[in-house]
Amino acid sequence: MQRMSISNLLGGWFHPFRRRGHLKVGFLGLGNMGEPMAANLIAAGHQVTVWNRTAAKAEPLKERGVKVATEIKDAVQNQDVVCTMVADDHALRTILEGGLLEALPKGAVHVSHSTVSVAMAEELKREHGKRGQAFISAPVFGRPEAAQAKKLFVVVSGDPAVIEKVKPVLDAIGQGVTVIGNDPVQANVAKISGNFLIAAAMEAMGEAVALVGRYGVDPVQYMEFLTSTLFAAPVYKNYGMKIAKQEYVPVGFKAPLGLKDAKLMIAAGEGKYVPLPLASLIHDQMITAIAHFGEDVDWSVIAKVSAEHAGLK
Amino acid sequence: MQRMSISNLLGGWFHPFRRRGHLKVGFLGLGNMGEPMAANLIAAGHQVTVWNRTAAKAEPLKERGVKVATEIKDAVQNQDVVCTMVADDHALRTILEGGLLEALPKGAVHVSHSTVSVAMAEELKREHGKRGQAFISAPVFGRPEAAQAKKLFVVVSGDPAVIEKVKPVLDAIGQGVTVIGNDPVQANVAKISGNFLIAAAMEAMGEAVALVGRYGVDPVQYMEFLTSTLFAAPVYKNYGMKIAKQEYVPVGFKAPLGLKDAKLMIAAGEGKYVPLPLASLIHDQMITAIAHFGEDVDWSVIAKVSAEHAGLK
Amino acid sequence: MQRMSISNLLGGWFHPFRRRGHLKVGFLGLGNMGEPMAANLIAAGHQVTVWNRTAAKAEPLKERGVKVATEIKDAVQNQDVVCTMVADDHALRTILEGGLLEALPKGAVHVSHSTVSVAMAEELKREHGKRGQAFISAPVFGRPEAAQAKKLFVVVSGDPAVIEKVKPVLDAIGQGVTVIGNDPVQANVAKISGNFLIAAAMEAMGEAVALVGRYGVDPVQYMEFLTSTLFAAPVYKNYGMKIAKQEYVPVGFKAPLGLKDAKLMIAAGEGKYVPLPLASLIHDQMITAIAHFGEDVDWSVIAKVSAEHAGLK
Amino acid sequence: MQRMSISNLLGGWFHPFRRRGHLKVGFLGLGNMGEPMAANLIAAGHQVTVWNRTAAKAEPLKERGVKVATEIKDAVQNQDVVCTMVADDHALRTILEGGLLEALPKGAVHVSHSTVSVAMAEELKREHGKRGQAFISAPVFGRPEAAQAKKLFVVVSGDPAVIEKVKPVLDAIGQGVTVIGNDPVQANVAKISGNFLIAAAMEAMGEAVALVGRYGVDPVQYMEFLTSTLFAAPVYKNYGMKIAKQEYVPVGFKAPLGLKDAKLMIAAGEGKYVPLPLASLIHDQMITAIAHFGEDVDWSVIAKVSAEHAGLK
Structure with missing residues (x-):
């Protein structure tokens, strides 16, 4: 310097x-x-x-x-x-x-x-x-x-x-x-697993919203309750409302990048023989989402797979 | 009255x-x-x-x-x-x-x-x-x-x-x-799916902590970072630290009750033909947890399955 | 007598x-x-x-x-x-x-x-x-x-x-x-797990056929090869051709009975704390199948979930 | 020539x-x-x-x-x-x-x-x-x-x-x-998916044997029944007996090669956006198997994961 x-x-x-x-x-x-x-x-x-x-x-x-x-x-x-x-x-x-x-x-x-x-x-x-x-x-x-x-x-x-x-x-x-x-790799693993946690939260919200929706509960009201109480965190507030309203545009982070991140997580696990079944589930749901809804959608579209399977409009 | x-x-x-x-x-x-x-x-x-x-x-x-x-x-x-x-x-x-x-x-x-x-x-x-x-x-x-x-x-x-x-x-x-x-069933479904969201968060944290731990990242520091930023919510703060420290006693909510709740979620899905793959994963991991660590542990023990599979001490 | x-x-x-x-x-x-x-x-x-x-x-x-x-x-x-x-x-x-x-x-x-x-x-x-x-x-x-x-x-x-x-x-x-x-329960468990093995074979064939189909391989020719060599068994011959041809009627065994059997398998596992992730997968795919294709189809329709996800006609 | x-x-x-x-x-x-x-x-x-x-x-x-x-x-x-x-x-x-x-x-x-x-x-x-x-x-x-x-x-x-x-x-x-x-890629996909079918059969047998074993059924007798009736095919006869007897040596095909094949299957699916949840399950179970039982075992060791989870000796 x-x-x-x-x-x-x-x-x-x-x-x-x-x-x-x-x-x-x-x-x-x-x-x-x-x-x-x-x-x-x-x-x-x-x-x-x-x-x-x-x-x-x-x-x-x-x-x-x-x-x-x-x-x-x-x-x-x-x-x-x-x-x-x-x-x-x-x-x-x-x-x-x-x-x-x-x-x-x-x-x-x-x-x-x-x-x-x-x-x-x-x-x-x-x-x-x-x-x-x-x-x-x-x-x-x-x-x-x-x-x-x-x-x-x-x-x-x-x-x-x-x-x-x-x-x-x-x-x-x-x-x-x-x-x-001290090892540069560690921040990469922390980032990869952080993105995994976000995707996991989205998949969980997708399944929960699909279920309650099928029982006639208003998804927006449901997510408002959760994100003002137990899940009052930025990730849930931010994505929870997109998922409740099924708004997958505008695109903040494209679905194929979400798939890429799932692959990075799984590969990081392979490198140390750590099984990550939830990462595999996210991988598979993200592929299904892209197959059905295309590449030009926000990665929160993973939740739409559950909505479609549940037959929600 | x-x-x-x-x-x-x-x-x-x-x-x-x-x-x-x-x-x-x-x-x-x-x-x-x-x-x-x-x-x-x-x-x-x-x-x-x-x-x-x-x-x-x-x-x-x-x-x-x-x-x-x-x-x-x-x-x-x-x-x-x-x-x-x-x-x-x-x-x-x-x-x-x-x-x-x-x-x-x-x-x-x-x-x-x-x-x-x-x-x-x-x-x-x-x-x-x-x-x-x-x-x-x-x-x-x-x-x-x-x-x-x-x-x-x-x-x-x-x-x-x-x-x-x-x-x-x-x-x-x-x-x-x-x-x-207006239908009494709806609050039950909201509760069941709320518990599912908590279990999903625990499974996700379990996998993430297992992975970063294998790469030498300190789990406590990792969870402190996440729960003070993106995941600054009660559920993550509360369970994240238990999982990072691998402290599954004292028991707040017993593992078999967590399994019961996963079964309620899956049954609610069956009732409307809604597939819930993450609920199934939680069900299976909770069974593995109980098989290995017994019934008298907190349901956050689901995260220990990932730690064990990763070979963390 | x-x-x-x-x-x-x-x-x-x-x-x-x-x-x-x-x-x-x-x-x-x-x-x-x-x-x-x-x-x-x-x-x-x-x-x-x-x-x-x-x-x-x-x-x-x-x-x-x-x-x-x-x-x-x-x-x-x-x-x-x-x-x-x-x-x-x-x-x-x-x-x-x-x-x-x-x-x-x-x-x-x-x-x-x-x-x-x-x-x-x-x-x-x-x-x-x-x-x-x-x-x-x-x-x-x-x-x-x-x-x-x-x-x-x-x-x-x-x-x-x-x-x-x-x-x-x-x-x-x-x-x-x-x-x-010597215990009557044992034959029930043997039957339940036998049906599980059949459903597992169908799910596997469904995924394999979906994949090769997307790469332009003729599913019928593919199944004929497999069922005349490594998989020359009644279950594969019988269901393999239905799946390759996507013929899910006439109905030999209805999809909801297949779902019932998956539930019996999972319940049998719960009874002894045996995790059965493939049984859970079958359960979820069968629910998806029924949600999309109705109840009046053969349980081999589980394979159609993969075909649909793959976008096969 | x-x-x-x-x-x-x-x-x-x-x-x-x-x-x-x-x-x-x-x-x-x-x-x-x-x-x-x-x-x-x-x-x-x-x-x-x-x-x-x-x-x-x-x-x-x-x-x-x-x-x-x-x-x-x-x-x-x-x-x-x-x-x-x-x-x-x-x-x-x-x-x-x-x-x-x-x-x-x-x-x-x-x-x-x-x-x-x-x-x-x-x-x-x-x-x-x-x-x-x-x-x-x-x-x-x-x-x-x-x-x-x-x-x-x-x-x-x-x-x-x-x-x-x-x-x-x-x-x-x-x-x-x-x-x-006519396309060289097609035989590769057929081979990859064929190996997937074998691994799927092994995972299914692993879960079935773990379950019946826990209910006191003799796994060898059980597999003998199945492989002489519904599943009378080389793959089931060959691997079924290894799994029933829990004999994972000598090694015909090493577990890490089995993991490699699961990865090839998943990658083939990614290439066409075909979700393959059973391939993902095999991937994760194979990683668990290698993490627990090492690399120098036959890939049929995937079945041992279920046996261990079930607490079979």
Whole structure:
């Protein structure tokens, strides 16, 4: 962090958004999560260079003073930290092999925000380790609105000294950072299993609503009761009402990504021979949902499988 | 409600705890839920006669001025309302056939608080209907501590006029009464599916904790993170910590009762041909739990099945 | 067996179908299984009195020299053996309480052919035991055509001496009798689990056919290959072709009876805390099948759930 | 097929085992299946060159006149046909990239006998297609003893002309060849789903035996009854007795390979959005089995999970 940029030399009084701890950050992946996350890094005073597979997505950020790279390597070299936020293992591997591994400076840190497999995280550890690059996992919980509002929850694991170094980046994107272990893989497992818990709650609500609905109970009233008492938690309030009202658009998180996450959970279990029958059930119901209702629906559509089986309108 | 007892004639100024709406109540079933519920009825100024299969359980209530009946009929005849709170269909049928059906006055109300089957609720409707007796279902959510603290949540369904009549009784036992429909069966289904949602949350947490534990994440830290963010709800806080710490005693709700509830859920689904695969999974895991860890454990022991399969210590 | 009928006095030479071991048999329940079973008892030379809930079903047997009772007790008293073959626990209990328990002579044998629950079998043991009546379970495998052709497989359990006594009856209805234990309950469990194995094979074939069908493999050719090699067994040949061709009528065994059997299996598991996840899966798929395709279809319709989910025409 | 070896010139009368249709065959992979398959090719008169990752496995074949290549390319170039028989996708890809793709002559045929994923089969189609090489899938059913006895069942799919060309090779390794379609992927799906059917039968038998065992029925007698009547098929006879006797060694097919096959089935379903809940159940039970009983057991050990849960000794 011995950067000697002018902004650092001049210090905080000159530029009201610059403070100690500001970093040079490359941000790769400007989807509906990555774009607001990058915007929050800029707002926090970091010096950000972005890259996206389709460059047009970067335009809105240009106005905020961000540099836009057209090549991955241009967003990676000379950075203190490079954050990646993409859809899956495949997209992340494309970035890795497309310049990230080669161009990331020795000693710089790759902060992986994506929800990827345990195997992918192991690969990242190995490949960055070989090259003297640091690597931590820092997946996030929250939907795009939460990303915009800087309300994400960040779960992070890896070398404590490295985490300390990138703390200003992590602080900039969410409302709280939880360190969950020394091994980067651990934050990935925590994220994967967190998404599993959400899907499990949706499947449970789907079955419960289907049943009470068949007995003539009003699903909305039923969910209002539960989410104001025993289940007064964001996940239940948020998804419970969608499920009670059978509103599966607009799409916050697409059903095929929900299926991907179920597969990540099951694969994580396979890696340690841990049977996860509820994860398997979610996997199967999500497939049924996509087969019947298509790919362009919110993953809460898993609950519609139960509604259809129950013959609810 | 044409009672002419002295306390009624003298009105509220004479007895500070008496108000309009006080009722003559028979309370049958003094288990770890029923006993504090009956105590709260007394505290609220109702005139309570209790009965329990094993009479000794009624002793503590005697000091509070309650009448103790040794025969079911003595607790039932001449009442405005008779509340029942027992373990299962079998116990309730024993009470029904042991005097309740015969002795309950025409026009009086049976308030069934027990978690019983849809079939049992249908039977109650039929049998009370034949005799000109009123019947509503008013199952409760909450553990014994909540019953003592008058913090139960009451879900009620049945004839609105009858519910209005017994409202003072329902208000006396919990922190809130939610009317869920006109058919007594509906509150039973709401209760059954509510317990299902709790069991589903426990199974999900069991699998998640087993997985992250195998990857070296500290389960307690993991659950603390989740229950202070996405899953900040009583059910997750309460059971999440038991599961993270693998503490399945003391017993709040015995595992075989959890199995009974899974069976009630599945049977309710059968009645309308609604498939409930997660309920089936809970059923099977609960059986595995009881087979391995015995009957005298809290139903959260369902999570231990995943821990054992994962080889966690 | 101290019968003094003329046919007995005259002995075998007079009546070519009479041999030693002929018994006086009451046969209750003339459904599509019971009717041909009773006919085979007559053909074997036994002296048969039948009873059926709807008397018209007995007409065809009258021509074969059978006595038709209009009251249960008339088909039961004075018999050596009384066979029952009805749809479920409820039908059997109706017969028990409708005269069988009361009228069956001390020392006579109740042979229960029905597929009933373990709990029902325990009840039969207890009730017959109290009255000095003998009781064995002798459920049968095979569809109505097999019953007609005397090709049923009989599984029997109970007191060996009693089984020996009724052997001529058991021999008359099938192609083989297998003694499976000393406790009547055991043959019921063997039957229940046998039906479970058939349903499991159907569910497996349903999923396999759905998958290969989606990859453009001809299901009929696929099943022909399998059932002429690894799976060259009656159950696979019989049901495999129905499933490959998606022909769920005519109905050999109705879907709701298949659901009933899944419930018997699960209940038998509950009785000993044995988890049976595949039985639960069958239960749930059968419910889905009935919800979507109605009650008047063969139980092999369970395979159609997979076909529908796969979007096969 | 313009081979000019002496044996070909001299024709059939000189060498009793040579006939028209003999081919030059490369055989890669000499595990407990590949080795006897290669031996049968030699016995049938084909001119065989073998390669194996660990060369020692090829020694016994040397005595039979086979050529042993130390490099993949030496076993591939100049062949009419190259057969591969390895454990999984990974092993097959290693061979592909290790010389097979590069050295296989234009117009020559790759016959893939391995049980690999649909994705792998698609990759083979694509890669061989690019190079003008032919490719068919010809997986086999049967255990090592069957391979030795030339009793395998071969399922084949691909271009009919190509299948016709390699027919003498396919005929040499089994007791029957079934053509299942024009697309190589189809035979893979047929094989994957065939193995699924076997595993499903084992899981079903495991649950049934666990249940009847708990009710005191002798599992061996029970399986003998079933496999001589309704389930008189090789799969049930073979595995049923292992399961009844709880004999999971010697190992015919290792449990982790069974898990691999369950994963292939599930992945094949994912590829077309076909939910396969029984495949998921098998997956989870196989993981539980491996977690508890280790990797060096026969895959029929899946049945031991039920036995353990039931508390059978």
